[in-house]
Amino acid sequence: MTAVELGLPVVRGTPDASTRPNTPGLVDRFGRVATDLRVSLTDRCNLRCTYCMPAEGLDWLPQPEVLSDDELARLLAIAVTRLGVTDVRFTGGEPLLRRGLEDVISATAALRPRPKISMTTNGLSLARRADSLVAAGLNRVNVSLDTLDRARFHELTRRDRLHDVFEGMAAARAAGLDPVKVNSVLLRGVNEDEAVPLLRFAVENGYQLRFIEQMPLDPQHGWDRTSMVTAAEILDSLATGFTLTPEPAARGGAPAERWLVDGGPAVVGVIASVTRPFCAACDRTRLTADGQLRNCLFSQSETDLRAPLRSGASDDEIADMWRATMWAKAAGHGINDAGFHQPDRPMSAIGG
Ligand code: SAM
Numbered sequence: 001m002t003a004v005e006l007g008l009p010v011v012r013g014t015p016d017a018s019t020r021p022n023t024p025g026l027v028d029r030f031g032r033v034a035t036d037l038r039v040s041l042t043d044r045c046n047l048r049c050t051y052c053m054p055a056e057g058l059d060w061l062p063q064p065e066v067l068s069d070d071e072l073a074r075l076l077a078i079a080v081t082r083l084g085v086t087d088v089r090f091t092g093g094e095p096l097l098r099r100g101l102e103d104v105i106s107a108t109a110a111l112r113p114r115p116k117i118s119m120t121t122n123g124l125s126l127a128r129r130a131d132s133l134v135a136a137g138l139n140r141v142n143v144s145l146d147t148l149d150r151a152r153f154h155e156l157t158r159r160d161r162l163h164d165v166f167e168g169m170a171a172a173r174a175a176g177l178d179p180v181k182v183n184s185v186l187l188r189g190v191n192e193d194e195a196v197p198l199l200r201f202a203v204e205n206g207y208q209l210r211f212i213e214q215m216p217l218d219p220q221h222g223w224d225r226t227s228m229v230t231a232a233e234i235l236d237s238l239a240t241g242f243t244l245t246p247e248p249a250a251r252g253g254a255p256a257e258r259w260l261v262d263g264g265p266a267v268v269g270v271i272a273s274v275t276r277p278f279c280a281a282c283d284r285t286r287l288t289a290d291g292q293l294r295n296c297l298f299s300q301s302e303t304d305l306r307a308p309l310r311s312g313a314s315d316d317e318i319a320d321m322w323r324a325t326m327w328a329k330a331a332g333h334g335i336n337d338a339g340f341h342q343p344d345r346p347m348s349a350i351g352g
Contacts, residue, residue, distance in 0.1 A: 040351030109137025
């Protein structure tokens with residue numbers, strides 16, 4: 001097994017850009033090609049999930065630091081038309097809080113070759129917006145939901161809004177977003193008993209559920225490997241209610257390992273970022289709401305694209321900065337490495 005497969009960081013620091021092959025795409029030193037762009041549209045959120053944000057929120061990015069719609073559209077155009085990005089996912093923070101979201105989506109949908117456009121959201125207000133988002137060009141949605149219990153949802157998110165999430169998911173499905181994916185994080189002593197009910201709910205409603213292992217990206221830096229609910233535990237729990245068989249289709253760059261539920265056609269995914277890292281297949285590049293480029297969720301450095309954008313850099317120059325950033329991508333996220341340091345930015349400010 002190689003270091004890349006193990007998710008080890010191997011070489012950090014600035015690699016020699018002169019060894020990079022002269023190719024337009026976002027290649028790195030380990031043979032990976034990034035084609036999937038995660039764009040955070042805001043670091044703000046209207047939930048306060050205990051593992052993601054403190055009750056009082058965080059120090060939000062000052063508005064002048066956030067990319068304008070025009071700046072964002074320019075970076076998206078560079079990514080798609082020059083750098084080979086084929087998939088764009090909008091996230092945050094909560095992307096539905098971004099004013100003009102539909103305009104950002106339609107500008108993205110107008111690019112050629114037209115990228116696939118998806119969004120990760122908490123689902124609040126999706127019931128009102130699903131039709132206009134689809135009309136703008138949204139292709140797919142992932143809705144985050146960690147519990148089916150109203151009181152528990154209130155406690156976990158510090159908001160009594162479970163009903164809005166249910167309505168949002170149903171509206172997404174009715175608007176033709178298919179499949180509606182549901183993302184769940186199980187936390188020990190909080191909702192670890194809900195693996196089976198969550199999957200039952202997803203199967204009954206035609207949603208596609210994926211469990212995500214909790215990663216060290218909390219603002220409190222309180223993540224603890226020993227209290228994380230692992231993929232193996234999740235699968236053991238699911239086996240008490242369902243028969244799971246590995247899905248025959250190739251996994252490709254997808255983070256989720258997938259299983260057929262009771263013979264199919266329903267499937268369930270488990271994203272085991274910590275215990276079964278999939279860095280070797282990573283095809284992601286990430287842009288924060290304030291225009292910082294990251295080559296990994298866990299990278300310690302960022303490339304500022306906002307300053308050059310605002311000081312007259314050409315599209316060619318920005319594309320070259322993007323290529324150099326991805327060339328420097330480490331082999332793995334390094335979570336399981338003795339010297340691992342959690343990045344300063346929490347998940348909500350990077351874009352989950
Ligand atoms: N607000 C949107 C939402 O709720 O989906 C998008 C941003 S949110 C940060 C994206 C996803 O990251 C959510 O599914 C959330 O549960 C997950 N998340 C947050 N912190 C996490 C962590 N430390 N480890 C794993 N997933 C996390």
